[in-house]
Amino acid sequence: MTPQSEDFSRWYLDTIRKADLMDYTPVRGCIVFKPDGFELWEHIQEAMDKRFKETGHRNAYFPMLIPESFFQKEKEHIEGFNPELPWVTEAGGEPLEEKLALRPTSETIIGHMYSQWIQSYRDLPVLINQWANVFRWEKRTMPFLRTSEFLWQEGHTAHATEEEARQETMQMLEIYREVVEEVLAIPVWKGQKTPSERFAGAVDTYSIEAMMKDGKAVQAGTSHYLGENFSRGFEIKFLDRDNQFKYVHTTSWGSSTRLIGSLIMVHGDDRGLALPPRVAPIQLVMIPVGPAKLQAKVMETFDPLFDAIKQAGVRVKTDLREETPGWKFNEWEMRGVPIRLELGPRDVDNNQVILARRDTGEKITVALDQAVDTIKQLLVDIQNNMFQKALAFRDAHSHLDVDSLDQLNELISRTEQEGQPSGWVLAGWCGTNECEAKVKEETKFTSRNIPFEPPAVKETCICCGQAAKQTVWFARAY
Amino acid sequence: MTPQSEDFSRWYLDTIRKADLMDYTPVRGCIVFKPDGFELWEHIQEAMDKRFKETGHRNAYFPMLIPESFFQKEKEHIEGFNPELPWVTEAGGEPLEEKLALRPTSETIIGHMYSQWIQSYRDLPVLINQWANVFRWEKRTMPFLRTSEFLWQEGHTAHATEEEARQETMQMLEIYREVVEEVLAIPVWKGQKTPSERFAGAVDTYSIEAMMKDGKAVQAGTSHYLGENFSRGFEIKFLDRDNQFKYVHTTSWGSSTRLIGSLIMVHGDDRGLALPPRVAPIQLVMIPVGPAKLQAKVMETFDPLFDAIKQAGVRVKTDLREETPGWKFNEWEMRGVPIRLELGPRDVDNNQVILARRDTGEKITVALDQAVDTIKQLLVDIQNNMFQKALAFRDAHSHLDVDSLDQLNELISRTEQEGQPSGWVLAGWCGTNECEAKVKEETKFTSRNIPFEPPAVKETCICCGQAAKQTVWFARAY
Known part of the structure; x- marks a missing residue:
């Protein structure tokens, strides 16, 4: 990939x-x-x-x-x-x-x-x-x-x-x-x-x-x-x-x-999809680990746990295919499943399960009798964390200090050199079609919208330098 | 209509x-x-x-x-x-x-x-x-x-x-x-x-x-x-x-x-639609009745009852428009709502409600504290009754004794004279396209299907009189 x-x-x-x-x-x-x-x-x-x-x-x-x-x-x-x-x-x-x-x-x-x-x-x-x-x-x-x-x-x-x-x-x-x-x-x-x-x-x-x-x-x-x-x-x-x-x-x-x-x-990231729990078709995938000869022992805990998780309203799937656990881990990460649950013979002995988060990569060990509650809470946490991460990314790539076409062009070449996204700019706009068209022509940045609650209010038009009538998000768009 | x-x-x-x-x-x-x-x-x-x-x-x-x-x-x-x-x-x-x-x-x-x-x-x-x-x-x-x-x-x-x-x-x-x-x-x-x-x-x-x-x-x-x-x-x-x-x-x-x-x-019937409860968008309509000046009193019982019925998972709607109760009764009958609930001041005094069934026209009086349970049971009964009614109609108009094209033509003219549906005939069929086509040409009856569990087994082809290979439903079709 x-x-x-x-x-x-x-x-x-x-x-x-x-x-x-x-x-x-x-x-x-x-x-x-x-x-x-x-x-x-x-x-x-x-x-x-x-x-x-x-x-x-x-x-x-x-x-x-x-x-x-x-x-x-x-x-x-x-x-x-x-x-x-x-x-x-x-x-x-x-x-x-x-x-x-x-x-x-x-x-x-x-x-x-x-x-x-x-x-x-x-x-x-x-x-x-x-x-x-x-x-x-x-x-x-x-x-x-x-x-x-x-x-x-x-x-x-x-x-x-x-x-x-x-x-x-x-x-x-x-x-x-x-x-x-x-x-x-x-x-x-x-x-x-x-x-x-x-x-x-x-x-x-x-x-x-x-x-x-x-x-x-x-x-x-x-x-x-x-x-x-x-x-x-x-x-x-x-x-x-x-x-x-x-x-x-x-x-x-x-x-x-x-x-x-x-x-x-x-x-998404370089490992593939990452799906927020509320929209994920599968919220949690359960994978038995450990040697094949101990599988029967693991399944005695695995099966009732599956039932309990399903009962709790979680969209859960088991992966019992013959492939190695490592292969399965990659597969479900690539498909963006928010939580992976691993259960091996040692976990059974210790009355515990392993939960791995797709969003942070973090792995935690949880007592078996706490598993369902922890999963439910984790799904909430992952949903929030994914929103916060996306928000932080957006804000880090939102530029509030670009006040002229020169500065915008400079931002574009600098970020391109760094291999970074140029992001969005919050800019003043005089309200004329001409200036909007010129921004687009020179930078391929188009007006996205005039935000109801702009993070700043801009005083001058990014293009002509006249008094701004609106504060507008400009960006390249799909 | x-x-x-x-x-x-x-x-x-x-x-x-x-x-x-x-x-x-x-x-x-x-x-x-x-x-x-x-x-x-x-x-x-x-x-x-x-x-x-x-x-x-x-x-x-x-x-x-x-x-x-x-x-x-x-x-x-x-x-x-x-x-x-x-x-x-x-x-x-x-x-x-x-x-x-x-x-x-x-x-x-x-x-x-x-x-x-x-x-x-x-x-x-x-x-x-x-x-x-x-x-x-x-x-x-x-x-x-x-x-x-x-x-x-x-x-x-x-x-x-x-x-x-x-x-x-x-x-x-x-x-x-x-x-x-x-x-x-x-x-x-x-x-x-x-x-x-x-x-x-x-x-x-x-x-x-x-x-x-x-x-x-x-x-x-x-x-x-x-x-x-x-x-x-x-x-x-x-x-x-x-x-x-x-x-x-x-x-x-x-x-x-x-x-x-x-x-x-x-x-459906001459009063309009009739919808089985399981598919009805509205399963029960609640209509307050009685003089306008007593409306406030009625609503004191009406509103909590609505909540209780909704709570029970029934798709319920109230009709509080200004039209007369009689007009509303006709309207919701025409729209096929399975149950109508009427509540007037006298009902409130007597701790009762009136339930009217769309499928039978029957009206029953039920104690207020039994209303929700009765409604739930009634929805089941209406669903079953509507199926049984449709089944009885179908069987009454299914003819198992029509063994030739002459008999089929006779059935068609007799029922047409009586203003009755000619219905379906269960007939033997020799298995040739020719006979099937001839039945269609002469009677507009086409083969519907060869039922897996026919109510009778026919020995001779309805068209040519040869040995039947199949027992087939014939009918005019949409």
């Missing part, structure tokens, strides 16, 4: 293949989510879906195929998505009268349906989510992070007032933060996108942004206040309490299988 | 719209699964997925787009599916070199991947399931039962031996039977499809078949033993223990959102 420091992309591609998370396919830009990769997504789905339902949302399913004319109804939307669309032009042996796009997102078809469903303020709010496959025919792809077909959820809500729609936008952004920070142990910055990075058709776009171990950014979830853009395009009107017809205010919000990629790039 | 006896299709279409389960869309043959319809699917998914995992299967996700050349590799497969495929011919602003089909089922792409993954007997069995959207461009559509896009699961497994693959085929058929009978309360016949009704590319196809209230059949799940047909087409070979290269034996099995349609057509 290529070390991270040598070539991070290579390391990533090696790791996800070796850990059996995905495979390439003959369909351009499309991957197979293999069971070990897909199960990560199932745990993410479970965490998200629970929170969506707790906040009153319900799931539905809308057609994947969208008539070409639907895209025309919101001008910015078609401009943003048209270059990336795959089109169905024939079906059932005949050419279609109107070609149908494979959905890149569903604002248009959902907007059309909402215009039929919403008549009165009594029909509001509409709070619907959809789990679905979507398509964006990307030129450059990267497994999980950018593929032609990917899986996601997209929430689409309609409200009587701007205030309520804006509250919804923020509520869902906060749910994304909570799942990504608390379940995936990935620290994020909540903030607003600059106009050039807005979703095509949104009034305001908000995001959570995460730093990978190569210092690059991933947008880990977005939430859009769409205003009346889509309700005007699709005529979604309602009769309000005051007997006036009004356009609804809509929102949309999405998170995707990109999160799998982020999870790997934030926590 | 049209009564069932007047026009069953009309009743079905009225009911699913009125109960807000679906909506039509501008995309030909594609529907929206609205939240109340989709939630039925979520409960079905949950019941299936749990059993798939318990039997060692794991979920994965394969690309939706399948290159045209893949379909050519299994001759019967392409012949079976080609007329129904939608094709992507352009993407990202350019025509594609090879057109891509929207999957109608995934044997081909999965076969291709398995040929990469399987090298040795140690790699077997491969036990993978996928939850996905699929496309079959149907000429005549019917919401849930036959739509151009639908949702399903498709299992795809590969085994070292025919015996093991055949066991898998039967195991999954039994899981379908279990979920459909025990969760959806729909009795089914397990059996084998005749060759003309086999899945395109299968060696043997098995199904579970259910009778709707109009006497027509729905295939509620299928499981296929594919033999070496796909492993030869896609070169899925493995090195066996005996050091020989062999082709794997594959299976596939699927169940879909058709089950939602079956659920409605089996249990």
